[in-house]
Amino acid sequence: MKKVFYLLGIAALMGFSLVPDASARDYISIVGSSTVYPFSTVVAEQFGKTTSFKTPKVESTGSGGGLKLFCAGVGVEHPDITNASRAIKKSEIEMCVQNGVKEIVEVKIGYDGIVLANSKQAPAMKLSRRDIFLALAKEVPDPSGAEKTVPNPYKTWKDVNPQLPDVRIEVLGPPPTSGTRDAFLELAMEGGADTFGWIKGLKKKDKNLYKRIAHTIREDGAYIDAGENDNLIVQKLEANPNAVGIFGFSFLDQNTDKIQGAHVDGVEPTFENISSQKYPLSRPLFFYVKKAHVGTIPGIEEYIAEFTSEKAWGPEGYLADKGLIPLPDEERSRMREAARNLETLPVD
Amino acid sequence: MAEDRRLERDGGIAAAVQRTLARRYRAERRFRLFGMIAVAVGLLFLAVLFTAIVSKGYTAFQQTYVLLDVYVDPDVVHVGNLDSADYQGLIKTSLRELFPDVKGRRDKRNLYKLVSSGAGAVLRRMVLEDTSLIGRRLRIWVPADDDVDMVIKGHVDRTLPESQRRLDDQSLAWVEVLERQNRLEKKWNFTFFTAGDSREPELAGIWGATVGSFYTLMITLLLSFPLGAAAAIYLEEFAPRNRWTDVIEVNINNLAAVPSIVFGLLGLAVFLNFFGLPRSSPLVGGLVLTLMTLPTIIIAARAALQSVPPSIRDAALAVGASKMQTVFHHVLPLALPGMLTGTIIGMARALGETAPLLMVGMVAFIVDIPRGLTDAATVLPVQIYLWADSPERAFVEKTSAAIIVLLAFLIVMNAAAVFLRNRYERRW
Numbered sequence: 223m224k225k226v227f228y229l230l231g232i233a234a235l236m237g238f239s240l241v242p243d244a245s246a247r248d249y250i251s252i253v254g255s256s257t258v259y260p261f262s263t264v265v266a267e268q269f270g271k272t273t274s275f276k277t278p279k280v281e282s283t284g285s286g287g288g289l290k291l292f293c294a295g296v297g298v299e300h301p302d303i304t305n306a307s308r309a310i311k312k313s314e315i316e317m318c319v320q321n322g323v324k325e326i327v328e329v330k331i332g333y334d335g336i337v338l339a340n341s342k343q344a345p346a347m348k349l350s351r352r353d354i355f356l357a358l359a360k361e362v363p364d365p366s367g368a369e370k371t372v373p374n375p376y377k378t379w380k381d382v383n384p385q386l387p388d389v390r391i392e393v394l395g396p397p398p399t400s401g402t403r404d405a406f407l408e409l410a411m412e413g414g415a416d417t418f419g420w421i422k423g424l425k426k427k428d429k430n431l432y433k434r435i436a437h438t439i440r441e442d443g444a445y446i447d448a449g450e451n452d453n454l455i456v457q458k459l460e461a462n463p464n465a466v467g468i469f470g471f472s473f474l475d476q477n478t479d480k481i482q483g484a485h486v487d488g489v490e491p492t493f494e495n496i497s498s499q500k501y502p503l504s505r506p507l508f509f510y511v512k513k514a515h516v517g518t519i520p521g522i523e524e525y526i527a528e529f530t531s532e533k534a535w536g537p538e539g540y541l542a543d544k545g546l547i548p549l550p551d552e553e554r555s556r557m558r559e560a561a562r563n564l565e566t567l568p569v570d
Numbered sequence: 571m572a573e574d575r576r577l578e579r580d581g582g583i584a585a586a587v588q589r590t591l592a593r594r595y596r597a598e599r600r601f602r603l604f605g606m607i608a609v610a611v612g613l614l615f616l617a618v619l620f621t622a623i624v625s626k627g628y629t630a631f632q633q634t635y636v637l638l639d640v641y642v643d644p645d646v647v648h649v650g651n652l653d654s655a656d657y658q659g660l661i662k663t664s665l666r667e668l669f670p671d672v673k674g675r676r677d678k679r680n681l682y683k684l685v686s687s688g689a690g691a692v693l694r695r696m697v698l699e700d701t702s703l704i705g706r707r708l709r710i711w712v713p714a715d716d717d718v719d720m721v722i723k724g725h726v727d728r729t730l731p732e733s734q735r736r737l738d739d740q741s742l743a744w745v746e747v748l749e750r751q752n753r754l755e756k757k758w759n760f761t762f763f764t765a766g767d768s769r770e771p772e773l774a775g776i777w778g779a780t781v782g783s784f785y786t787l788m789i790t791l792l793l794s795f796p797l798g799a800a801a802a803i804y805l806e807e808f809a810p811r812n813r814w815t816d817v818i819e820v821n822i823n824n825l826a827a828v829p830s831i832v833f834g835l836l837g838l839a840v841f842l843n844f845f846g847l848p849r850s851s852p853l854v855g856g857l858v859l860t861l862m863t864l865p866t867i868i869i870a871a872r873a874a875l876q877s878v879p880p881s882i883r884d885a886a887l888a889v890g891a892s893k894m895q896t897v898f899h900h901v902l903p904l905a906l907p908g909m910l911t912g913t914i915i916g917m918a919r920a921l922g923e924t925a926p927l928l929m930v931g932m933v934a935f936i937v938d939i940p941r942g943l944t945d946a947a948t949v950l951p952v953q954i955y956l957w958a959d960s961p962e963r964a965f966v967e968k969t970s971a972a973i974i975v976l977l978a979f980l981i982v983m984n985a986a987a988v989f990l991r992n993r994y995e996r997r998w
């Protein structure tokens with residue numbers, strides 16, 4: 223019996239002596255958006271394979287969570303790069319500066335389209351942003367035309383727009399914590415709300431009321447929070463031809479045999495249409511680099527170079543294969559220059 | 571009194587028993603039936619779960635390989651650049667030789683996509699092992715791309731219109747040519763068991779996550795078993811019974827029921843922010859899981875100690891053993907199998923846990939196999955979670971295959987617990 227305890231004790235001591243001090247880190251630590259994660263990881267893997275540096279570690283924490291970790295301070299225990307599916311907010315820059323992160327390099331990497339898709343067994347949907355807003359908002363403008371809102375009375379797509387099929391509204395979408403949801407609210411719901419002149423007027427007069435109308439999704443079961451797992455939404459759409467799902471373009475791209483994207487404002491969600499900004503529901507994707515870590519953590523500059531190389535983020539690059547919509551040529555070369563020169567965001 | 575008279579009138583007690591006997595037998599049969607139904611329903615769900623996972627996942631244990639004739643060109647690979655030569659370029663050359671009439675940049679790009687981007691690495695490994703291959707023509711099997719793999723395994727319907735498939739008509743025609751030449755074959759997927767994570771499904775493996783799980787559980791075991799056992803022995807055998815020990819007991823029972831994510835938050839605040847231990851490391855993961863499993867182990871260990879009859883203690887004390895000797899020479903050896911069983915069950919729970927690890931950064935994309943307790947690592951259930959969330963179709967089967975592996979580990983651990991209990995546990 224005694225022997226067993228001695229052995230356990232010795233083993234425990236050995237275990238702890240393996241622990242080197244935490245002050246050294248020889249790999250890049252990346253956090254941030256789950257939308258950028260699939261692209262960031264591919265670059266990280268390529269970077270690890272083709273250079274002598276270690277493969278960076280990529281965590282998927284969401285855009286907001288990533289920026290919070292990123293802005294927590296300078297030092298090896300804080301991440302070097304954060305991915306975001308939206309631009310950094312002013313308040314976040316302030317938080318960064320407060321914690322000593324004064325030099326932030328912003329790199330815009332491309333676009334992601336948000337698609338509304340349904341099963342191939344059902345006919346394709348042709349929606350406008352106004353239809354989307356009317357179908358999904360909690361409060362919609364009074365159908366009689368008066369300038370007030372009523373609780374959403376629409377049960378089927380046909381109620382919303384007589385040209386749409388007579389099918390019950392059933393939309394599977396991302397939960398409130400998701401960056402995709404934020405972008406959806408901003409691009410689709412606000413876009414739809416703005417087609418009503420008086421709601422658009424509210425934007426100036428009463429911003430809070432405007433946000434409440436445009437940003438509140440109905441809670442009567444027509445919109446279903448489907449969790450962060452987009453694969454699950456695809457599976458549910460396959461099982462239920464009447465449902466419509468909301469997710470990033472890469473999932474449509476990978477599952478074209480099962481689902482089809484709805485036309486929005488007459489534009490089909492295709493690679494070309496998103497890249498040329500014709501498709502209305504597209505958003506830019508970013509990553510942010512902590513300049514203070516360049517030189518301390520090995521490989522950051524090389525990682526940026528890999529990410530901004532034509533074989534990665536170009537129209538023929540491996541990120542395009544994974545569903546990233548590249549920046550237009552001119553913007554891309556400008557962004558590459560800025561990123562490789564580590565130009566920082568203005569801080570006041 | 572009235573009852574007795576009634577019984578007499580009806581022919582005595584025996585008759586009364588006779589009358590209710592059939593009903594009582596029926597009640598018992600009914601209860602047994604319900605019990606069997608309950609067990610059957612449980613087994614049915616288990617069977618459905620297993621068949622669903624196994625039927626989806628077993629194909630991932632095979633991977634489609636392409637047979638290529640590769641000329642290891644001495645102009646491309648020579649002693650000076652063995653490590654960094656363009657091996658993928660050699661693979662591409664051999665593909666062009668197979669399909670000499672493919673012209674044009676776009677078509678060539680399409681052709682190169684038939685084989686995995688990891689094919690060059692296979693060749694590189696071979697050349698590094700045996701440099702005499704340089705200048706020779708080799709016939710080697712290299713992994714096919716995941717889109718090809720999906721078609722070969724029948725997960726994608728070839729008869730669908732071109733716009734609805736990942737693989738276009740041109741590529742599909744090439745695949746069919748390769749099939750006719752017997753250059754495509756499904757082989758045992760070693761990569762799956764030896765590689766770390768990858769964003770290319772055909773190169774992704776669970777070894778990195780398995781090693782991460784091993785380190786994490788090692789820390790958990792080394793800390794939680796001695797601590798749990800010592801706490802249980804003290805509380806059960808030495809501690810006085812008073813209000814304080816009652817409070818402690820209630821708290822331990824409470825902690826065992828706390829949702830695991832709470833331990834993750836605690837770990838984030840204490841181990842990462844206060845002690846500054848490295849994020850995403852098995853060390854921190856193990857510490858967090860230790861906190862989570864400790865209450866379970868303490869409770870199991872106390873139950874094991876309680877089940878040792880007091881007569882053993884009395885006998886030891888009667889022949890002059892000290893309290894300490896009684897516990898360590900007599901009580902503990904008898905209680906140990908039960909304590910170990912509880913520990914193994916606690917470990918099995920820790921093996922399947924993801925929520926607390928999310929908070930300490932172990933939910934991450936990590937390619938390199940961890941080589942120590944402070945390297946960035948991930949664990950098996952996290953790997954499953956990450957793959958389930960990947961857009962590539964081939965990760966669907968990988969996810970199920972990883973679940974099969976995790977289930978296998980859990981079954982082995984739980985079987986060990988049952989074996990230990992049956993083999994060594996004594997009943998009084």
